Amino acid sequence: MRKKSRLFALAEALRGRRTGVTAQQLADRFGVTIRTIYRDLGALQDAGLPLRADRGRGGGYALDKTYQLPPINLTAREGALLVALGKMALEHRLLPFSTSIESALDKVRGALSTSAQRELLRLVDQLQIVGVPALPVTPAVRAAVETAWFEDRALRIHYRKVAYDPPGLRTVRIRNLVFDRAVTLLNCIDLDSGEERQFRLERIVQAEVLAPELAQVRR
Secondary structure (H helix, E strand, C coil): CCHHHHHHHHHHHHHCCCCCECHHHHHHHHCCCHHHHHHHHHHHHHCCCCEEEECCCCCEEEECCCCCCCCCCCCHHHHHHHHHHHHHHHHHHCHHHHHHHHHHHHHHHHCCCHHHHHHHHHHHHCCCCCCCCCCCCCHHHHHHHHHHHHHCCCEEEEECCCCCCCCEEEEEEEEEEEEECCEEEEEEEECCCCCEEEEEHHHEEEEEECCHHHHHCCC
16 A cells, blocks of 8 residues: 555544554554554644544544544445445344444435445445345334444343244343344343343344333343
8 A cells, every 4th residue: 555545544544433543553454564653643643633642541543532523525435335235234134223224324325426426326236245134023123122232221022932932021131242144142131130141133022122220220
């Protein structure tokens, strides 16, 4: 990568996060030495980019907190890849998060110029990603799981351990999610027993997000 292109990519990497990133992490990402990264960071500072260096745990290089970022500027190529990956996530993997993904894709398209949007449509039509479709889940359950996960709220679920069995009632807090081929797994804390349990998303018949204060039970 030429220096000019690397400087631009480095500025975009720093723009993409306000938390600190070490010189070693940047060197590994761009395949250069730490000495080169130090020179690049100095060049960006000389060009007026307000960089700060924080020491200690969680520190590193970051943009000054008071710096106002300009609007995002995506190329058609970048937009096409993001849209294609988002479509794949909707169709194959990230079923609980369909609302957020669709909203994000709208913003990606909206950030492109008219000519770039036309180019995006052409490129997306030429991309085909084949995967394992996720098992069907009702939109209401997807929405409840998405809200509970992102807002750290408790979730009351009607869950079938085995197909055709009557569903049992559980109150849980989601710890993390696992996407295993066609199956989406919810690793949860059972708020009634305090035990860790795993649930298959497609076996949740009904889900209800509970009051925010209940999300803190048995953390």
